[in-house]
Amino acid sequence: MDLKLTADERAFRDELHVWLSANVPKDWAERKYDPLEKRFDYLKAWQRKLYESGWAGIGWPKAYGGRAASTILQVIFWEEMAKAGAPPFANVLGLGLIGPTIIAFGSDDQKQRYLRKILSAEEIWCQGFSEPEAGSDLAALRSEARLDGDHWIVNGHKVWTSYGWAADWCELVVRTDPAAPKHKGLTVLLVDMKSPGVDVRPLKQITGETEFSELFFRDVRVPVANTVGTVNDGWNVAIGTLMHERGTFGAGLQVMYRQNIERLIALARSTERNGKPASEDPIVRQKLAQAYAEVEIMRLNQMRAFSKINQTGVPGPEGSIQKIFWSELNQRMQQLAQELLGPYGQLEGPDGYAVDHGIWSYGYLRARGNTIEAGTSEIQRNIIGHFVLGLPRSY
Amino acid sequence: MQFGLNETQQILQTNARKFFATECPMSEVRRIAETETAHDATLWNKFAEQGYTSAFFPEEYGGLGLGLVEMALLMEEMGRALVPGPFLSTLIAGVFIEAAGSAEQKERFLRPICDGRATAAHALLEPNPARDIHSVKMRGGDTISGTKIFVAGAAAADFLVVVAADGAYAVHAGEGVAIQPMPSLDVTRKYYAVTFENAIAERLPNSGNMQRAVDIATLAVAAETVGGMQRVLDLAVEYAKTRKQFGNPIGKYQAVQHMCADSYLETESARSAAYYAGWALQENTPEAALAVSIAKMYSSDAARNVGNRGIQIHGGMGFTWENDVHLYYRRFKANETAFGDATFHRERIASLIIDGVAPALMRAASPLLATQG
CATH class of the missing domain: 2.40.110.10 (Butyryl-CoA Dehydrogenase, subunit A, domain 2)
Incomplete structure (x- = not known):
């Protein structure tokens, strides 16, 4: 067990960091509040730029435009993207799910025909x-x-x-x-x-x-x-796709959660409770500490799982705990934000009294979907029960 | 970067699991728990032969010099087997001596621990309204007087490390040291009240290093808890596979299956946190204190959850003395409150992440800590 980055991993991180510092578009800080439909062409252009610089699909084989990067490098990639506040890829499903499925199950003709256009976002x-x-x-x-x-x-x-x-x-x-x-x-x-x-x-x-x-x-x-x-x-092909749904993709998520919790700490300092900053309120402190600890444990669970993928090459059904963990944690964290903000938590939009462009009212609703999308929490618990713990199938 | 265990660590884990399964099965745990001190000299000698009593102490005092990830792994296996007796209290007393003692004191106190000749105990809490680690008020000199409570393994101990407000002291069991049982939930690791009356005391000169030692002790408790959680999960899953109702194993029903899944999630999460805390402490990273508090906070709450589900899944059987789950449930409660419960550690985490300061784990002793170089 050694959690320090190797020299190669550090070099990769530094190269990416330099590239992101120079290339993350400055106007993203404003554009990210646009509705998804309105910002989609912007994201396609961003992905094209990543592709042309060799940063799209870094885990894919070199023959199809990737770098054959290790799982650990992929984790570093997603972490650095999140730390830099970079826009997301436009072709999320192509990169994360469908491309890997074509690589695993597709014919040579299919690989030649589709893979590069997935990376470049030419085809969504x-x-x-x-x-x-x-x-x-x-x-x-x-x-x-x-x-x-x-x-x-x-x-x-x-x-x-x-x-x-x-x-x-x-x-x-x-x-x-x-x-x-x-x-x-x-x-x-x-x-x-x-x-x-x-x-x-x-x-x-x-x-x-x-x-x-x-x-x-x-x-x-x-x-x-x-x-x-x-x-x-x-x-079998579809299940292969769904296993990738729990791939390295989530590595950026813990960084975003960490940014969220740091923002909540800042909000607690500027919000008053009983005439004092909320950050001095024992109950608020307990809740912030709990959320912070859970984000850290999510990161550690991921690192353990990714290290295993790095050794064995395939994600295992243990990955199901990641899905339950990040989805339910986000719901708890959004509720904590609501408790801190009180009535302000429901305000929408960039203007007026809304806090942080209204991201907290949006996040509160959006998080409801987390325990449903990509396999409900109930299905994830069935997977753990049957495939990990060996209990009889319930259905 | 590699979170997985290396080969040495895997061998340690595998060997320990086999050793405890053979030498300390539940029948032995129950037999030893019913003895007066829950200390079994024969089993202790086997620990010494395996190198467990010496594993984590420096080679110059007869130890093997293994690291803290290894310590977490061994404690995890001990927790899984519910090893009875004074191993943890001896380990922690040794860690305190190693941190705060002089070279000469380490030679006198650590070497006998490493050789398997001595067991020891650590004495922290005092009977006053501060029910946590902040209760330390006793002061010492050439002798020491006062009462310490919740002293695990005291009746078997050859010496005690007493944490006082003005430093840590080593005290031999004997004259001026009166030991009274404190009947409590964990029957496998007994607590005692220890009253010192002008007992001859030796000051440990480097008490400024105690903060790290307390963090190591806290990690040891968290890691042991993880092992117990795994065992309760295994017992619950096994029972859910074999117990039939309405014509099916109860584990086929999602109400039961999902409880098992939640226990799995919490056990793996507690394990990730404990291993990481071991690594961070070993490497002395800036986040080590935070990592320890996260591991202890999480395992304290999660073990209670896993224990509750373990009993619930066993139904009426889970409520019997005959079933093993309650023995773990009892240990979980003892470990939950040892070295700070979840609420205590959440406040410590809050101090670190909100106020940006590292509060001393033993606030009462902090003036002392500040005076040490």
Whole structure:
């Protein structure tokens, strides 16, 4: 056990730090409060810049535009991005989920065709997994594809599709053998969102934003060459994708949480309780200390898990504790912010009496989604119960 | 950067787990717990042969000079096995001697510990309204007088390290030292009230180093707690797999399964915090004190949660004396309050992160700490 950075790791961090200092756009501090739809082209341009300087997909193989960087370097990458206050990538799902899936399961032609355009954000990707009748029970999905010569004919309905409205391509899971048991008859297809018969309807969420969409497919023709992996083996491909959902991506999150808690400490100093700064109130101090400690433990849990990935090469089901930890911690931290701010916590917008551009009222609502998206807390606890602890499957 | 254990650490962990499973199974724990002092000389000699009594002390006094991550690992295995008796109290007394004693005192007090010839105890809390570490008011000289309470393992100890307001003292058990049992929850590690009446005392000259020693002791308690949490989790999961109701193992039901998942999350989190605190203390990083308080704060609350779930999952069986979970539950309560509970450490964390100052863990002793170079 040695938590100091090696000389190589330090050199990597320093190189990235210098690059970020020179290249993080100055106007991001203002633009980040724009709604997602309005800032999306800005984020695509930012990702293009990262790509051209070799900072996109650093963990990917060199042959596909990556640096084959170790897990630890990837962790350092996300931490430095967060510390520098850099804008996020536009093609989040392409980089984090779909690209790694194509690398693991795709054909050589698919790798040549898609991977670099994922890195450069030239093609934005979404993930067509959940359906109205298939959420946590993903394998119950009913969207289907049947063969017609060298094409699949796709019909179905997907929902909660993040970035659906922005996507050029979709990693779509469909049923190709209705007679097989539910996990055995699925196939993963790469679908051009401009194909005739694809209809995208944005969904407005409780924050007022439109992160996700509904997708409708009516007799959409998809070339058979766009099949990922083996026909009817789509469950394994999809699970491979979902395992990446708990990859190194979260490393930046603990940095942002740390920034949040530091901001809360500053707010506690400038807020009064019983005629004294709230930062001197014993109850506030207990709560700030608890939140700070939990952010630190989240970081340590991640470091332990990443060290294991670094040694074994694959994320394990233990990663499920990270998802539960960061999602529930964010909810507790947002509630703490609300307690500190009192009635000001509900104010929105950049002007007037709102604190910090209204990020705390937004964060309070947005955090509700954390324990639902990317696998609900209940599903994560099922995964721990069955796959980690060996308890019988409950469903 | 590598958070995982290195080969030496893995070997230490594996060997210790095997050793305790063989030499100190629960039947032995229960047998030893029922003896007057919960100290078993035969088992102690085996600890010495394994190098456990000498593991973390300097080689010049007969120790092996292992580091604090290793200490956390051994304490974790001891906690998993619920090792009874004065190991922890001897370890902590030794850590205090190493921090504050002169070379000559270390030779006299540490070497017998390393050799397995001596057990020891540390005496901190006093019977006054300050129910935490801030209660220290006793003062010493060539002799020392006053009462210390919650002194673990005192009846078996050859000597005691007494933390007073004006420094730390070594006192031999014997004349002027009266030891009374304090019946309490943890039956495997017994507490005593120790009254000193003009007992001959030796001042440890470097008491300014006690802060770090207290941090090491605090880590040892947190790490031991992690091991107990793992064992209670294992017991609960095993029971949930075998106990059937309504035709199914109860672990098939999500109400039970999710309790197990939560205990897993808290156990792994407490482990991450304890290992990191060990590393930070060993490397003397600027965040070491904070890391120790985070580890102790988290394990204090989390062990209680894991213990509550462990009993609940066992149902009526969990409420019986025969079932092992309550023995851990008792140890958890003792460890929760030893060297500062969660509330105490949250305030220490708050001082560090809000006020930017490191409060002395023993506030009463801080004038003393300030005078030492």
